[in-house]
Amino acid sequence: MSSLLTDQTTRPGTLGTNASRPDGVAKVQGGFAFSSDMWADNMLWGATLRSPHPYARIVSIDVTAAWALPGVETVITADDVPGKPTYGLIVQDQPVFAPVGGFVRYAGEPIAAVAADHPETCKRALAAIKVEYEVLQPVTDPEACISGVAAQIHPDGNIFRHQRIVCGDPDIVGDIQVEGTYQVGMQDQAFLGLEAALAIPDPGSAGVELYIATQWLHEDRKQIAECLSLPEDKVRLVLGGVGGAFGAREDISLQVHTCLLALRTGRPVRIAYGREESFYGHVHRHPAQIWMRHHADRSGKIVKVESRMVFDGGAYCSTSPAVLINGITHTQGPYKCDNAIVDGWAVRTNNPPCGAMRGFGVVQACFAHESQMEKLASILGMSPVDVRLVNAMETGDKLITGQVMDSVAPVAQCIQETADIPMPPPLDPNANELSVPGGTGLTALPSNIRRGVGWGVSIKNLMYSEGFDDYSTARCRMDNGIVTLKFATSEVGQGFTMLAQQIARTILGVDEVLLDTIDTQVGSAGSTSASRQTWMSGGAVDAACRAVLSDLLDHAASSRSLDRHSLTIEGTDVVDSSTGLRHPVAEIARGVAFDRTEEYHHPATEDLDENGQGNCHVAFAFVAHRAVVDVDPDLGLVKVVQIATAQDIGRALNPLSVQGQIEGGIAQGLGLAVMEEIVVADGKVRNPSFTDYLLPTFLDAPDVDIRLIEEWEPKSPLGAKGVGEPPCISVTPAIANAIRDAVGKELPRVPVRPYDICL
């Protein structure tokens, strides 16, 4: 059912308008309370001791000296965890603290935590804890896990998941073949708002309230309660202001530690990570190695795709099995393909744990298939646009999993509209030095700079997959005409709170919509991830508002003797279509109250069988990117000049927000293309700081020219598709392809480093 049936106007703040963010004023004034700003009377600071070794057995832990320091209130270790000693999103294989006699499996694994009167006291207490390690040789090579030569580093083994896809005729051979082996480096989400939480114990430590920046309050609560051995209703979570997420807040980090310290001391405790600790404290994007071979006929049509994908999941499972499935099921990209054979592995090593990051496995697959498309175009003498158009997927096509594409699939339109976007002017030989590769100092000779153009097109699944019912819940109350919405949807910056108000204003004909606290006092909303909240929580808010609307119209009919079936909402009026008379909603709603809670569930999906066949995904979105780059081939420096993009969004519920998501996603994809990588050597992160982990700055950001492809998605409750992930997926290979075009090198890995270009 559509939400615009009743309101096609552009009343301010309704769907389709650039409504104001409810958190906007507080955010520009500095008063918005992020989780790191939470404070309570009598509060202590908490801090975490972490392993310096990627793999070691803990022989002993001596906390005596830490306890003795003035200002230290408690020191806790694995012995102090009252409930389940491990946690995890899919498999609970990660210890709350590594125990004596047990193992640390990555550099940065928590061993103990302290609570004290000052952050500096905490640091000194951590330094006073004596841990004796038996240092072991870390397993860092994913291939050694697959072949079985690596030592088993966890009782669950070193393989998180192995899955094949066999589709059509695996032995068919195409006239043209192109192949390559591609690598994607480990990217960090690098949200700005560091991990932080405030835990407040109930009297007698019978329960705990946790203010936390997270993507999914209810999943956190489930895992925390198990570790604390408390019933879930004794663990109440409230969303602290979230300073970005991008996947890094899906897993437990400091939640259990903070609650344990508060319950142990009987006092509020805040833990706030610094940037270095944040690099150890959350999962990253999986580094991957992908071999791919495409078979095509002489017209460029893909005949078969073969691939082998290896994702390094690091020490603990997190979401590795789901990331793997996303990777392999997107092997074909946004292209028709009848035959495929794919072999995918996600493995455990002593490298940093990896899990969710914007794009979730599809980023890695897309870098490989879009690198391949460029090779295919080259060997056939076709343009990058034509080779993609000839293969462009359409609604009704069968995917390599056997699933039929039943989403709107405007792939050709995305490509064509992107191609129609004007190219930027050529490089001015007298350009300001800030606008050429290398920037200030004019390190590049303008006459040596080479310009390149590259393409990337992608497909991305929306919502959770493989049979998971990631429903969402919303409550709508209308009391004397005042509408209040309640949901547990994490607002991480994407603007869901704004969208929820837009939905309520549109459906209920009111201008003011209040938002209740985002916490666990209402049903689950599922995670703010997988580009799913506009669809899922938008669907739940839509349903709750429609239920209240129905009650309101019932009341209007009965209290004023109107024909119920003639009543609709137009603007801020209830309109009787039989008479044309209008009754302001505010008048109809006076003196009455309605309260409805609704869940939204997407259609059920299936597991994959042993050949990777099954309807495992809910829906898909598409996007095309064209990158223009300037490259200094002598120093290997790149300036991304322009990104042109057309994105399949269903419908723009808030055009300015869509633009912000697209521009922000492009910047993250640019980061992976040319600068962002967690460098790991022998299991240790070598660059855990913003000095050494490079993020795109204002000067690195390209001009972005956007076309929105708005074709209503019939399966979506609001007609809209999620827009968060697609922008960051194919922009990375588009930029890599543009650099290849400029310098004529294969460049099989991202990020493309200066020495990859110039040596």
Add this chain to the structure above:
Amino acid sequence: MKTNDVPTTPTPLNEQYSLRVNGRDLPVQDAWIGESLLYVLRERLGLPGAKGACEQGECGSCTVIMDGSAVCSCLVLAASATDSEILTVEGLGPDGSLTDVQQAFLSAGGVQCGFCTPGFIVAVHHLLDENPSPTDLEIKEALSGNICRCTGYGRILEAVRIVAEQRSQES
């Protein structure tokens, strides 16, 4: 990991001094001498607008104006700032009103998660005070010390252009 390098002497919390922030003299009591200006503003003076995101002057989230210069407050020792005039995001729009820069960030869509926003707002005020009609490149250069992870900077650029244009029409 560097925690093992820290000496294990207790932390004396007995320093007293005052800072001049947003035009007011604010006493700081029972402090540790090693605290940064960012920490004291946030944890002792009730001014959480400046944010900590890198602790090494790379991201600009903690930007404040100190004696007319934009500085990273995470890199300033609070006890060394006793003779300085400090302006934080909380002191920009008196009486809760929005400045033109704050208004433009909202209307242009320059705010998503908002964590970088206070630092950007302070840095943009400083930029436009120094250079009322910057070119796009000058805007990008001046703000390249402020990291934003959400927006890709496009809407922030638009916000700065809006304010520069408004101010040029007013003057």
